[in-house]
Amino acid sequence: MSRTGEQIAALRRAMAETGAPSSDFDLNPGTVLPENRKLRPAGVLAAFLPGPEGLELVLTKRSSRLKHHPGQIAFPGGKVDPEDDGPVAAALREAREEVGLQSETVEILGTMPPHETVTGFLVTPVVGLVSDRFDPMPEPGEVAEIFRVPFEHVTDRSRFSVQGRRWRGQRRLYYTVPYGPYYIWGATARMLRALAGRMDG
Template identity: 65%
Template sequence: MSDPLAPVLAALARPGRPSSDYDLNPDIVLPEDRKLRPAGVLVAFDCFKGEPRLHLTKRSSHLRHHPGQIAFPGGKVDPEDDGPVSAALREAREEIGLPGDNVEILGTLDPHETVTSFLVTPVLARIHTPFEVIPEAGEVAEAFTVPLSHVADPSNFRTESRRWRGTRRSYFVAPYGPYYIWGATARILRSLADRMAQ
């Protein structure tokens, strides 16, 4: 029986490149001395009901960074973390109740720079057994899943734009049902989709 995540594993074996929230905005000049804070997000798939599904969250509307946006479980690297992978696992446990010993790390994508000055490492993982999803009340308004086939298809992504800090900024979106996946989350998923399509 073939591994349902074989296309993801094949994508991880191919060369990638760093991405950023500025990819679609080549006119923006970033300062060379900018300070980026390391972070990790968990791009976690389960295969319990046939097709692999990706776990995402809708962030609470009162958060300082990216309020109300669709996001991976994850966050900044804290002093007690060993690095982005450790941070991603810790945050997934805190945000959706995913135990770290229920996760197999498959690999990482190249880092993604956000407009909020984070350097985010996407950590791809397989969830071994079903678990009780418990959204953290303070940070997560909702937890849900999306089929891998949706985020793996480049045709499900489009470019939109809006004014931000006085200039028009373009970004990827990949809406799914009532969920408006955009910004850093969509850009990271587009990077994965592009590698899977090679």
């Protein structure tokens, strides 16, 4: 079996595993969250596609002009709109709008338990396999850059580290998995860490 084939098989096995919900507060157990908080449902697409040396994950660098998470590294995705049939549909729609990924070329391998963000979203990570040619088209005003990260980099737990910074007067810890000039951290890194945790069963 080719490297790509082995990675696809490993990804399918990982998606058959079960997991628990995650949040931006996982590493900060002392954080007290208001019980009456209202979380907005959202979906993001972790889209893997074949590259020259195996699978690659599509990620974006968000525009610095955006209200939420400006300039950060993120999956294509966004909030569930009324016309969306749930977070999977929202993730596919947003991927089409943000990076030009056509929905019919994506095989959905499954979803992971939702992730709560500090900005009040309940995000469902949707894992998909791109079966056809992908010509990246960044959405003006939202996406500054589209890039790819090797499969091994985001599915190997040893590549993740915990860092911290001051946030709202307190020290907040979070996962990071930097790749070259791209500082992958926060919710994106936490969701990838959850996927990596499934890779060894």
